[in-house]
Amino acid sequence: MSDPLRRIDALVEEDTLPTPQVRQQLRLAAGLTQTEVAEAIGVKRLAVAQWEAGRAQPHRRNRRAYAHLLRKLAAKHPDAAVEEASDEE
Numbered sequence: 001m002s003d004p005l006r007r008i009d010a011l012v013e014e015d016t017l018p019t020p021q022v023r024q025q026l027r028l029a030a031g032l033t034q035t036e037v038a039e040a041i042g043v044k045r046l047a048v049a050q051w052e053a054g055r056a057q058p059h060r061r062n063r064r065a066y067a068h069l070l071r072k073l074a075a076k077h078p079d080a081a082v083e084e085a086s087d088e089e
Contacts, residue, residue, distance in 0.1 A: 015063045018070060020054035022083050026073040027052070029080035041065045 017023065027037055027048075034048040041048075041062055050056035051066065058066050074081040 015060070015067045017051075017057075017063065017067055018074075018081065019083055020052050022081055023070060024052040025080040026070055026077060029077035030073050037066075037069065040069060 018026070027034070034052070035045045038045045038048045041058075042065070043058070043062055047056070047058070047062075051058055057063070
């Protein structure tokens with residue numbers, strides 16, 4: 001018998017995104033352009049730019065694909081997955 005809470009956790013974690021700053025850092029660490037990321041996910045470059053700027057969030061299907069890509073990039077570039085402290089603190 002499967003645990004419903006475990007299934008719920010898997011859904012939530014599956015599409016959890018890092019902060020916009022970390023999204024951009026991961027892409028840059030991998031040497032990818034916004035256009036390359038957009039083509040891989042199936043969206044326009046402007047969408048990726050807005051996601052990285054924090055002005056928009058991807059919709060469910062795109063969010064899952066984007067989160068999957070970011071997890072893979074974070075595994076390859078763990079140093080880029082760290083949010084830098086801002087000067088405002």
